[in-house]
Amino acid sequence: MKTPSSQHGNKFSSFFCNLFGHHYTVSKKVTQHIKEYKCIHCQKQVTTDVSGKLSALTPQMQEINSTLEDMYRKRRSRVVHQVA
Numbered sequence: 164m165k166t167p168s169s170q171h172g173n174k175f176s177s178f179f180c181n182l183f184g185h186h187y188t189v190s191k192k193v194t195q196h197i198k199e200y201k202c203i204h205c206q207k208q209v210t211t212d213v214s215g216k217l218s219a220l221t222p223q224m225q226e227i228n229s230t231l232e233d234m235y236r237k238r239r240s241r242v243v244h245q246v247a
């Protein structure tokens with residue numbers, strides 16, 4: 164009966180998430196409808212995709228999000244600073 168104690172911490176976090184579900188908090192607001200979230204227990208990161216569902220925050224998704232964020236900011240600032 165040998166149990167490797169080194170794995171215990173990580174296993175407990177994912178076990179906790181499996182049992183109670185991830186506890187996501189907003190880590191970044193991309194646009195009004197798209198946000199990035201992070202689980203406070205296991206640090207898993209997800210994002211709202213185009214269909215409004217949560218999907219894993221891959222480097223590809225991160226890139227899409229930063230493009231969207233850029234477009235969103237520019238569009239908003241153009242509306243705000245419509246002086247010229």
Ligand SMILES: [Zn+2]
Nearest residue numbers: 180185202205
């Ligand atoms: Zn989690």
